[in-house]
Amino acid sequence: MWLLLVLLQAAVLPAQLCEAPGEVAAVRALSARLLGLAADPARDPDPSVYLALRLAREHDLRGEERYLARLRDAFQRRYGRSLQAASRPHAAPHSHPQRDSAATQHSTSAEVEWPETGRLALYLLGLRATCPPLEPGPQRSLVTWLKYYLEEDWAGSRQHGHPLTSYYQYSLGVLALCVHRKRVREEVIRRLLAAEHHGRFGHAGGSAVDTEAVAALAFACLQRERLVGARLAAELGAAMRAVRRRMVEAQGQDGFFGNVYSTPWAMQVFIATHTCRTQPAYGRAMAALLENLDAFTTAATTAQALPVLHGRSYLDVASTRCREELDTLTPISPEPLPELPGNVTVRLVVESPEPPCPQCQLYDRPVPVPAGASLLDVLKAAAAQEPHNFMFDTQDTPQGPFLSRVLGLEARQQKRNYWQLLTAPNTSLQMGIADYRPHDGETLILRLSEW
Ligand code: B12
Known part of the structure; x- marks a missing residue:
């Protein structure tokens, strides 16, 4: 009987088979610490943090609701108006406070604004993970904004050889639109495919793993949601396999893909492409991550690590089972660092x-x-x-x-x-x-x- 129950649970919760084995307490503590950081009103709300809370196994549903309200407030102010209204001369929406200097650096007139592809994409991914699911209506204008930003990035990439933001944000944009089942032009996808193919994701002093992984997740989504034709789908499949192969080949002796912070992103690719259980490199990376959980001290890095520790990828945002959620997590406040003498x-x-x-x-x-x-x-x-x-x-x-x-x-x-x-x-x-x-x-x- 118990065997039947175990098998039944495995069939009902397939995503959790990729989660951290036997480390429930450490992962739970990390989730609770992130919840503690999220509860601090002095910190600006961050859509990645919300995503991580939503993709966790246990929740503080009231706390998550409050966090969503803060996020909505921040994004509503910026994207409350329709794109048409905002793009009328001298009617550009206000820049986000954190982006003011970036926006003005690039603006030649009041109506030109710097795309916020990545941030908006992360917010839209978060909105797809709410419980109960949100009505699609109010999200439509946000999706239109994201499509507009992605087009800007695409145009920039044609003009300068790289998107106005970065390929990381461009990939997040494609991923979020895909999760919202919004089609994008084939040329926009092909640009990302070409960048992946020609190895254009790295930069001086930084590895390409984070960006490659987000691009591969976008490819996996486009294939899964059948948003592209058969020929392009086959090319995306080949690109995904190439990314996975390169990651396995480049895995360090320490078990990391790139470094400790890019490893969770790479692991999401194995989860999203259903290879986390068959690929030994995934198990090695999970072990390395678990040994180095103390590297995740900030809200941003913790938020990127938690989904994979729970065996989930950003592609799972659309398949939340609201009625099965455990409302059992309580926040842990961050501990002050010990003072050292001398x-x-x-x-x-x-x-x-x-x-x-x-x-x-x-x-x-x-x-x-x-x-x-x-x-x-x-x-x-x-x-x-x-x-x-x-x-x-x-x-x-x-x-x-x-x-x-x-x-x-x-x-x-x-x-x-x-x-x-x-x-x-x-x-x-x-x-x-x-x-x-x-x-x-x-x-x-x-x-x-x-x-
Ligand atoms: C692109 C990128 C950059 C670009 C950003 C330029 C741009 N306009 O896009 C550049 C090359 C400038 C950069 C620089 C650095 N980066 Co960087 N970067 C990234 C990457 C790949 C994507 C960030 C992004 O676009 N996020 C999406 C947007 C929507 O989120 P955002 O938070 O608004 O993003 C902005 C900030 O994060 C900022 N930013 C980028 N990197 C860093 C790093 C730190 C420490 C801070 C405070 C801010 C910051 O630039 C982003 C774009 O405006 C991430 C990968 C990841 N896994 O997150 C690494 C990442 C965030 N970077 C990292 C690091 C270490 C750095 C550097 C410290 C490297 C160095 N030794 O100099 C420097 C920052 C130095 C400084 N001056 O303070 C680490 C951070 C790890 C950690 N412990 O927090 C990451 C996670 C990469 C990794 N796997 O190690 N980075």
């Missing part, structure tokens, strides 16, 4: 390849800080120390503070450059300025790089 000294170097100083160091000074300080604390200490010749600026993003300007030099999306964070001699950091904690004697380099 001080450390870090050498801070700034490099820019731009004139008037090609390849030279614009700044090179030791900076003393308390032990356990973050790189952000180092930058603040450098700015405060005599002779006050170090300055920097950050922009708030869902991933945390993004270093946008150093010594008056601003990195710009338009120029596709950024302030890359490295530890000497030449290793790109896998964390942002707020999370990386340098050790005594370490040399940290801020380098204006292209991506």
